[in-house]
Each structure stands twice: as structure tokens, then as C-alpha cells.
Amino acid sequence: MNAMSHVQSGNAYNFGFLDEYAKKEVRRAILKAIAIPGYQVPYASREMPMGRGFGTGGLQLTLSLIGPDEVAKVIDQGSDDSVNAVNLRQFIEMTCPGISTTTKTAECTLIQSRHRIPEQPLTSMQIIVLQVPYPDPLVVVEPSEDKRKTMHSEADYSRLLVKLYEDIVKFDEITISHRYPTRINGHYVIDPSPIPRWDVPKLNDSAAVILFGAGREKKIYAVPPHTKAEPLAFSDVPFQVEDFRDEKGRRRACARCGCTDAFLDEFVADSGGKTWQCSDSDWCDAQLLPAKRLQGEPA
């Protein structure tokens, strides 16, 4: 009787596609992940009807969390309209009848994201799920998972720090552009998924719960709200986010909305030159709206 499927009329699948046993497995892992911030909890990752590497870990989290009154937002590299986001959103809409979806960060209760955290600060009423390709930051310095688990448990990240130091020796800066190793609550170092350095400070003292799902590697980890998240750095080489300054030292603005305080994507313009635009499409739209009103155009 327990864990009975919850099939609604007109739908061949259980609500949320996963069977209830799969959801229970993911849910128990989520609670342990929150209780041990930054620790990668192994779980029985299920086959999903899409290739591993397309966000199956994040999707299993989303489908285990989601309820009929949910307002979900799915983004891929900041955009609601790119292929990965559209496909996952359609899958969620198809398998979770009754939920609503939105592109507006302010309106959603659950966000599944590939490689970005929205520019608009999240609230305590929201949960963000990040899709993770490679969950273990130590994999670059230690091939054996057994040894990595011991290193994590002892908070032994000396070899990772040596790797960062070697970067500084060779290139005069830490060359990690995304997946920046970040220490959670003073113990575990996580791979925060391929978010740019720009988004790393948003992990610290977040109002929203941040969950990470790696489907292929079968790991779930979490950064609870109001938890310390410190990117690894040295006292004389502090962590820095991308600065987007041009040759003259001026901060580049988004070519579309003019915003100068968001993460920008670089494009090749039709003219052949380079142009920059907000990566977070909802943020860009929101900045554009007042600008249009000012010019008297219909929004």
C-alpha cells in the first residue's frame, strides 16, 4: 500500500515519472545531504528517458521534490529557451500534470538549472537544483574514489591547493573559470557544478536551499541556507569573479539591456566583431522592461 503509484487519468506515468520507491531513495539522500553540508551522498540513480549528461541527476531531484502546486523554472546556461531547458521543461510538464511553469525567477518555487544561478537573489521560499556532470573536485588530483572519500572525510585538500598554486606559478592566476572548488561549512570542498566564478559567492549564506544532482556519478549533495561557502584561495591571491572590463578598463554593458552588473556571454556579432549580452535571459528581460517604458514603447 505504501509507495503506491499516483497515476492521474490521461497519463500513462506515475506523477513525476519516477516510481515512488525511486523518489523515497532520492528524498532520503537529500535529507542526509542537507544534514552533512557538502558531502556527496551516494544514491541509486535511475535510468531516465534521456542520455546521462543531459541533466538526469538534477531531473531526479526535481521529480522527487515536485508537487501539483509547484511553479517550476528550468534554465540552461541562464536561458529558459535553450534546447536542454526546453526539453526538460516539456518532460516535467508532461509527467507532472497540474504544475505550472514560468520563466520568471521571482515567481517560481523550484528552479532546475544547468550551469547558472539566477542573477535575481533567491528567497527562502525557493529551492534551486543544479545539474552536475562531475561531482568530485578531488578527481583532478586523485583517481581512486576510495582515497578521495578518505581525503574528503579528513578535509584533506592539500593536493587541490597545490594544483591551484601550480596554476599561479605557470599562469600568474588561478585558471579555473567554472566548477570552482568551494569549501562548505568549513569542511567538505564541493564542485559547485559548472557555474561561472561569478555565481560562486551566491552559494554563501543563501536564503534558498541549493541542491546538486549528479545522475551519472550517482551523487547528491547540498548547500543548506545560511551556510558558509568559501571558494578555495590563498591569503595573497584572493578569489575573484569575472570582471568584464574592456581594454580601457570600463565595465562592459549588455548590448541588449545595458545592464552592467550581470554575468555576460560573449557573442560574435553579425558585423564580425564581438558583443556581450546578459547570460540570464529573464534578468535581461526584466532590465529591458523599464528601459522600454522610459522610451514610451509598449513593453
Next chain:
Amino acid sequence: MKVERIWQADVQQRVFRELLEAFSRPGDMRDLSTWVDGTTAQRAVLATLMDGEMTLADPHGRIMDTDWPLLQAKPGASEHARYVAVDGHRAPDFQPELGSLESPEFGATLLIGVNSLGDGELSLELVGPGIDGQRNIRLAGLHPDWLTRRADWVGSFPLGVDLLLSDAHRIVALPRTTRIRISGGAL
């Protein structure tokens, strides 16, 4: 045949979200009365989390015989089970599983039934992950030994146990990262 609501998938999803909020924000009281339909919060939580993969210990005989086949959990000893349901009035007389350094997720979850959450003679000050500054809770019906023993159990992070206190229809989580001080006392 009428199935009690706590065994139904849509209710378990709601209970799980309350559990998620409770563990994310230690000391924050979550009310399950909309979902439990007159039964206890502890029973609703067990229905939500248990299946045949889990071991569950019931040293104080709190689980009805008729519930075991529905929970599907394997009965286990209090010292080894992944989940242990206990009566908070009674002093702890066992050491739960604390996990291993490599696999701290095997540290048990203790489901502790108390008289009331939100008011009572015991006042706790909480700090740690999930808490913006400090949070205070009051409760009644928890044997003080649970807090002293817990302090030992969670002393060497990442090893430890995670507590879920419940009264009739409310829950409060105290994961292993929460530092607890009894108001007016030291711990």
C-alpha cells in the same frame, strides 16, 4: 477500500517537503496537521521515508504491528538501524550508528517523540548551518540525557546522528551540524 492518507503518494510528497524545510532550517517548526489526518507526525514521517531498503529500530514499541507490513522496513537493532523511532521521555540506553568517516550518511536518523514543541520547560538556543544567526525553540517531554548524549555522538564531524523531534503534529529537525545550548545552562 479506503487507504489512510499518509500512505498516499501526494501526501508523502507534501510531508517530504516539510521534512526538507525542517532539515534545511534547524529549529524551524513545521506543522503537518493538514496532512496527518489525526495520526501522529512521527507516523507520517515514517510512512514518507520507509521502504524495503531501510532498516528501522523500534526499541520503545511505538510502531503498531499493523504498520510494519506497510512500512516494509526491515526491523533492526537500535545500534545499527538507519532510522530509530524512540520515546523522548525515556533516557537513551543505546548508542546509535554514527556512520564512518568515509560514509557519514550511515549515521542514524533518530525520530524522537516529545510532548510538545513550541512551548514547554526546555528552552534551546541553536546555531549552525541553516540558521541565520541564532534560533530558539521551546519544548516539553524530552529527557535531558538525549541532548548530552547527542553532544558526544556529533562531537567528531562528519560522524553523528540527525534528530527529528515530533509532537502530535509538528516536527523540528536538529541535524548533526546544529550546535545546541540549553538556555541558562551550558552544553
